[in-house]
Amino acid sequence: MSAYRSPFDRLRQKFEESTVECGHCGYRDTEAGWRVTATGSRVQYQFVCPSCDGVETREMRL
Numbered sequence: 001m002s003a004y005r006s007p008f009d010r011l012r013q014k015f016e017e018s019t020v021e022c023g024h025c026g027y028r029d030t031e032a033g034w035r036v037t038a039t040g041s042r043v044q045y046q047f048v049c050p051s052c053d054g055v056e057t058r059e060m061r062l
């Protein structure tokens with residue numbers, strides 16, 4: 001086991017600790033199930049609202 005945390009890991013933790021609010025219906029989820037897709041230095045987070053199936057997307061650059 002290594003204590004090394006990559007920038008990606010830290011970013012992911014920040015996201016997983018945050019609350020997401022659906023921009024379509026206002027549903028709030030404190031345990032957001034972000035789906036993570038990394039492409040090169042860009043990381044895309046997708047949250048599918050369990051209430052209305054709306055999709056929230058965030059994009060981050062490492």
Ligand SMILES: [Zn+2]
Nearest residue numbers: 022025049052
């Ligand atoms: Zn929603």
